[in-house]
Amino acid sequence: xxxxxxxxxxxxxxxxxxxxxxxxxxxxxxxxxxxxxxxxxxxxxxxxxxxxxxxxxxxxxxxxxxxxxxxxxxxxxxxxxxxxxxxxxxxxxxxxxxxxxxxxxxxxxxxxxxxxxxxxxxxxxxxxxxxxxxxxxxxxxxxxxxxxxx
Amino acid sequence: xxxxxxxxxxxxxxxxxxxxxxxxxxxxxxxxxxxxxxxxxxxxxxxxxxxxxxxxxxxxxxxxxxxxxxxxxxxxxxxxxxxxxxxxxxxxxxxxxxxxxxxxxxxxxxxxxxxxxxxxxxxxxxxxxxxxxxxxxxxxxxxxxxxxxx
DNA sequence: GATGAAATTAAACCAGG
DNA sequence: CCTGGTTTAATTTCATC
Numbered sequence: 001x002x003x004x005x006x007x008x009x010x011x012x013x014x015x016x017x018x019x020x021x022x023x024x025x026x027x028x029x030x031x032x033x034x035x036x037x038x039x040x041x042x043x044x045x046x047x048x049x050x051x052x053x054x055x056x057x058x059x060x061x062x063x064x065x066x067x068x069x070x071x072x073x074x075x076x077x078x079x080x081x082x083x084x085x086x087x088x089x090x091x092x093x094x095x096x097x098x099x100x101x102x103x104x105x106x107x108x109x110x111x112x113x114x115x116x117x118x119x120x121x122x123x124x125x126x127x128x129x130x131x132x133x134x135x136x137x138x139x140x141x142x143x144x145x146x147x148x149x150x
Numbered sequence: 151x152x153x154x155x156x157x158x159x160x161x162x163x164x165x166x167x168x169x170x171x172x173x174x175x176x177x178x179x180x181x182x183x184x185x186x187x188x189x190x191x192x193x194x195x196x197x198x199x200x201x202x203x204x205x206x207x208x209x210x211x212x213x214x215x216x217x218x219x220x221x222x223x224x225x226x227x228x229x230x231x232x233x234x235x236x237x238x239x240x241x242x243x244x245x246x247x248x249x250x251x252x253x254x255x256x257x258x259x260x261x262x263x264x265x266x267x268x269x270x271x272x273x274x275x276x277x278x279x280x281x282x283x284x285x286x287x288x289x290x291x292x293x294x295x296x297x298x299x300x
Numbered sequence: 301g302a303t304g305a306a307a308t309t310a311a312a313c314c315a316g317g
Numbered sequence: 318c319c320t321g322g323t324t325t326a327a328t329t330t331c332a333t334c
Contacts, residue, residue: 012201016201032304045208046205048205051164051203052162053200053201054163056298058196061300064246090299098287105286137250139248140247145243180319183320
């Protein structure tokens with residue numbers, strides 16, 4: 001993982017559809033080493049996948065809620081069960097087990113407040129052992145990037 | 151935006167490197183309409199961009215903190231200034247203006263707790279008009295996806 | 301590790317229904 | 318809107334340094 005690798009990763013984070021030729025030009029290299037480095041970065045897991053990033057307003061997922069969840073009982077079985085169930089909820093964009101007073105924080109994306117209500121009523125609160133639920137809504141997204149600085 | 155478009159978006163969210171030919175096979179279509187639909191979905195903004203998703207452990211950004219920020223004064227000029235400054239902080243992965251007691255919630259990714267300390271000390275707290283800062287750290291990432299269900 | 305060329309495959313374009 | 322063929326360009330492989 002030298003500077004050339006890092007530059008390649010920086011470029012691919014911004015635009016995964018760029019050609020090896022263009023990257024090679026930026027790095028004053030030929031296509032082959034760029035190609036081989038990308039393959040290696042994929043193989044070694046630095047690049048997990050390539051994704052199309054969609055516009056959540058246009059696809060109708062513009063309501064974002066951050067939901068703090070605390071468990072009633074904190075034994076491993078309940079925690080594991082919660083984590084497994086969360087994986088299958090398509091409204092859950094992110095979920096973190098937290099240090100501090102609150103056990104989990106979830107980022108939820110839905111079409112409307114009505115859909116949020118339905119999500120909590122029929123999906124989230126059906127999970128066993130949930131103690132406290134506390135949601136705050138996003139008024140405005142200031143920044144959201146998939147790029148890491150490297 | 152018909153069912154074919156939605157299926158294409160679902161596929162591209164999971165794997166942006168898939169060929170038009172493979173998508174065409176899955177949809178029982180030829181390459182041309184798939185190609186044209188993707189181009190249209192890009193042009194109309196449904197697809198914002200294509201990104202390489204990196205492994206944050208491997209690139210050394212494995213510490214995630216959620217930071218609640220409240221402003222001292224709530225006039226527009228201060229808020230705008232805060233939002234502009236946040237854009238340039240490379241440690242900030244996400245930032246939301248929230249409804250409720252707290253003004254902003256930031257998701258921060260850094261290499262270590264020491265780096266987090268430096269981030270707060272030398273970058274975040276240098277921004278004018280910050281009142282309260284309150285960080286909780288992620289113990290475990292349960293779910294994190296860029297895919298929306300459509 | 302890199303170059304440069306050759307082979308393979310995909311993207312991009314277009315005439316026609 | 319789709320089919321199918323053509324052109325153009327990128328990916329992938331490989332011999333060589």
